[in-house]
Amino acid sequence: MTTALITGATAGIGAAFARRLAADGHNLVLVARDTERLREQAVELHDRHGIEAEVLTADLADEAGIAAVEKRLADRTHPVDLLVNNAGFGNKGRFLDVPMADELRMLTVHCEAVLRLTAAAAGPMRERGRGGVVNVASVAAFLPRGTYGASKAWVVQFTxxxxxxxxxxxxxxxxxxxxxxxxxxxxxxxxxxxxVPDWAWLDADKVVAAALSDLARGRTLSVPDPRYKAVMGLVKVAPRALLGGVSTRAGRKYGPR
Known part of the structure; x- marks a missing residue:
C-alpha cells in the first residue's frame, strides 16, 4: 500500500486530498499545526477507509517544522510515494500595509518549505524510480498580485x-x-x-479529482475546471497593465485559492 504525505491537511484542498487518497486506499501522513484536529481527521479516515493515518504536527513557517517533515520524507524504511505541498495562507492588504514579518512568513511557507520538502521527497523517489509531488499554487500565479501571487508564480516555475x-x-x-x-x-x-461571482467558486473535491487525473496523465501544470482554463486563455492575451489594475482592485477584498 502506498503512502501520501499532505501538508495543510486539516481543511480545504488538503482535507479533500486526504479524503480522496484515503478512499483510494492510500495510507496517509497528515501534516498541520493543529494536533487535535489532525488526530480527529486521522481517526475518521482510518475508521471509514481502513487505512493508516499518521499525524505529524508541524508549522511550516518555522525551521523546526520544516525539518521535521523533511526527516519524515527522507525515511527510506517508511517511504512516501506522493507528496502534496498544500500548506499556505493569504495576507490581507496591499504591499507596505502588511507587516514585513508576515510577508517573510508567507515566503517561508510558500517557497522555502515547498523547495525543501520537494527535494526531501524527490531524492528517495528517484532512487526507487517512482513517485509524485503536487505543489499547490493558484491562478494568482499568473496575475500581478503582490507577494502572494509572486510566491505562487515561483511555485509554478520551480515545479x-x-x-x-x-x-x-x-x-x-x-x-x-x-x-x-x-x-x-x-x-x-x-x-x-x-x-466573487457564483460561477467562480470551485468545489475542493472536484479540484482534487482533476489534479490527480492530470498528474496521472503526466502534466506539469493543472488548472482545474474549464472556466478557469478559459480565464487563463484571456490572461495570456490581455495587456499586463490591464491585469495589474484589475488584480490590485480585487486584491483589496479577496484573492484566488
Whole structure:
C-alpha cells in the first residue's frame, strides 16, 4: 500500500486530498499545526477507509517544522510515494500595509518549505524510480498580485523546472493552480468574498479529482475546471497593465485559492 504525505491537511484542498487518497486506499501522513484536529481527521479516515493515518504536527513557517517533515520524507524504511505541498495562507492588504514579518512568513511557507520538502521527497523517489509531488499554487500565479501571487508564480516555475530536470526518472511533479475554492482560506485571512461571482467558486473535491487525473496523465501544470482554463486563455492575451489594475482592485477584498 502506498503512502501520501499532505501538508495543510486539516481543511480545504488538503482535507479533500486526504479524503480522496484515503478512499483510494492510500495510507496517509497528515501534516498541520493543529494536533487535535489532525488526530480527529486521522481517526475518521482510518475508521471509514481502513487505512493508516499518521499525524505529524508541524508549522511550516518555522525551521523546526520544516525539518521535521523533511526527516519524515527522507525515511527510506517508511517511504512516501506522493507528496502534496498544500500548506499556505493569504495576507490581507496591499504591499507596505502588511507587516514585513508576515510577508517573510508567507515566503517561508510558500517557497522555502515547498523547495525543501520537494527535494526531501524527490531524492528517495528517484532512487526507487517512482513517485509524485503536487505543489499547490493558484491562478494568482499568473496575475500581478503582490507577494502572494509572486510566491505562487515561483511555485509554478520551480515545479515545472524541477519536472523537466527529473524527466525520465519516474518522479512526476505538477503545479496545481485552482481559482476560488470554497475553503477556510479567505476566512482565515480576513478577506471578504462578497464580490466573487457564483460561477467562480470551485468545489475542493472536484479540484482534487482533476489534479490527480492530470498528474496521472503526466502534466506539469493543472488548472482545474474549464472556466478557469478559459480565464487563463484571456490572461495570456490581455495587456499586463490591464491585469495589474484589475488584480490590485480585487486584491483589496479577496484573492484566488
Amino acid at each position: 515545472q523546472g524541477a519536472a523537466k530536470d527529473l524527466a525520465g526518472s519516474g518522479v512526476r511533479l505538477m503545479a496545481l493552480c485552482p481559482g476560488f475554492v470554497r475553503t477556510e482560506f479567505h476566512q482565515r485571512a480576513g478577506m471578504g468574498t462578497a464580490g
